[in-house]
Amino acid sequence: MYKIATIPGDGTGPEVTDEALKVLEAVAKKDSIEYQLTHYDFGGDRYLKTGEVLPEGAVDELSQYNAIYLGAVGHPEVAPGILEKGLLLELRFQLDQYVNLRPVTLYPGVETPLVGKGPEDIDFVVVRENTEDMYCGIGGFVRKGTADEIATQTAIYTRKGCERIIRYAFEYTRKRDNPKGKRLTLVAKTNVLTFGHDLLWRTFQDVATEYSDVEADYNHVDACCMWMVKNPEYYDVIVTTNMFGDIITDLGAMIQGGMGVAAGGNINPELGGTSMFECMGGSAPKYTGQNVINPIAAIAAMAMLLDQGGHWSSANKITEAIKVVTGTKMKSQSAGRMGYTTSEIGDLVAELVR
Numbered sequence: 001m002y003k004i005a006t007i008p009g010d011g012t013g014p015e016v017t018d019e020a021l022k023v024l025e026a027v028a029k030k031d032s033i034e035y036q037l038t039h040y041d042f043g044g045d046r047y048l049k050t051g052e053v054l055p056e057g058a059v060d061e062l063s064q065y066n067a068i069y070l071g072a073v074g075h076p077e078v079a080p081g082i083l084e085k086g087l088l089l090e091l092r093f094q095l096d097q098y099v100n101l102r103p104v105t106l107y108p109g110v111e112t113p114l115v116g117k118g119p120e121d122i123d124f125v126v127v128r129e130n131t132e133d134m135y136c137g138i139g140g141f142v143r144k145g146t147a148d149e150i151a152t153q154t155a156i157y158t159r160k161g162c163e164r165i166i167r168y169a170f171e172y173t174r175k176r177d178n179p180k181g182k183r184l185t186l187v188a189k190t191n192v193l194t195f196g197h198d199l200l201w202r203t204f205q206d207v208a209t210e211y212s213d214v215e216a217d218y219n220h221v222d223a224c225c226m227w228m229v230k231n232p233e234y235y236d237v238i239v240t241t242n243m244f245g246d247i248i249t250d251l252g253a254m255i256q257g258g259m260g261v262a263a264g265g266n267i268n269p270e271l272g273g274t275s276m277f278e279c280m281g282g283s284a285p286k287y288t289g290q291n292v293i294n295p296i297a298a299i300a301a302m303a304m305l306l307d308q309g310g311h312w313s314s315a316n317k318i319t320e321a322i323k324v325v326t327g328t329k330m331k332s333q334s335a336g337r338m339g340y341t342t343s344e345i346g347d348l349v350a351e352l353v354r
């Protein structure tokens with residue numbers, strides 16, 4: 001029995017979650033997967049009512065599930081940072097989801113702003129470290145509010161943290177087995193961040209010796225942004241830090257057709273670890289309740305959830321169905337211009353999966 005906690009969240013989160021669950025139901029029936037869903041109402045509305053983002057004991061409770069499925073968090077009446085920190089980052093940290101896996105895949109029929117590039121060119125995966133760097137919240141103010149104010153925001157890198165993400169990325173590259181060749185590119189800024197990224201670089205070199213079948217490659221982050229636009233076909237798998245990963249994956253989302261198609265997983269790959277899957281688009285308050293938002297990212301996140309749970313062929317069925325729908329049905333990936341409603345897209349994918 002596969003136990004899944006769902007947090008549909010705010011705005012359009014519940015709408016896209018419904019479509020992902022529709023597709024899960026279809027594939028589970030087809031492949032005889034037994035699963036159990038428990039819904040949690042965490043998000044902006046609950047916070048406005050109760051004053052708390054995650055109630056006492058919630059993290060422990062969530063850690064009992066095989067996986068968490070997250071719709072979206074973000075509420076126009078809640079100050080920025082509260083839900084992000086209190087829910088998303090809290091769960092990533094507390095559940096030690098140290099891998100943020102973000103595939104950059106251009107599905108057939110999806111428009112990319114990169115002229116002349118197609119699905120065969122835009123197909124790589126970013127392995128973003130998810131628990132260290134500037135995200136730890138270490139820092140403070142001195143003489144706050146005065147002309148002499150000092151603020152610090154410390155980036156943390158540990159040998160263990162570097163090693164586990166790099167090892168995961170090498171394993172991932174090995175398994176991905178790209179016909180174009182296995183290449184893992186470390187993306188960092190060793191020419192300026194001469195302490196933290198030196199540790200990262202040395203760790204990368206050490207771990208690379210165990211993976212002679214994978215090309216160990218390096219790009220500075222600024223150059224990486226350039227290559228992602230100019231020659232995205234160069235990349236197979238990228239491993240990078242939390243902050244750089246945050247930034248380059250938004251660029252990645254754009255070249256793969258936008259936030260409506262970009263999915264990600266916050267993964268704790270250890271035995272018994274609880275991973276959390278989400279679409280990268282936010283809660284899109286202005287489209288809430290209109291049945292116009294694109295659920296493809298949410299459905300792709302469900303495929304990632306199944307893949308992480310070892311249901312590879314079911315995950316694959318969903319991905320193939322997505323490709324048919326984007327390639328032969330949808331007019332656009334933008335909300336309101338897809339040629340179908342949110343729920344119709346869900347129906348199309350579910351039908352193909354069956």
Ligand code: IPM
Pocket residue numbers: 084085088089246
């Ligand atoms: C993401 C988001 C989060 C991040 C925010 C909402 C805290 O941008 O998942 O990429 O910075 O990691």
Ligand code: MN
Pocket residue numbers: 246247250
């Ligand atoms: Mn981001």
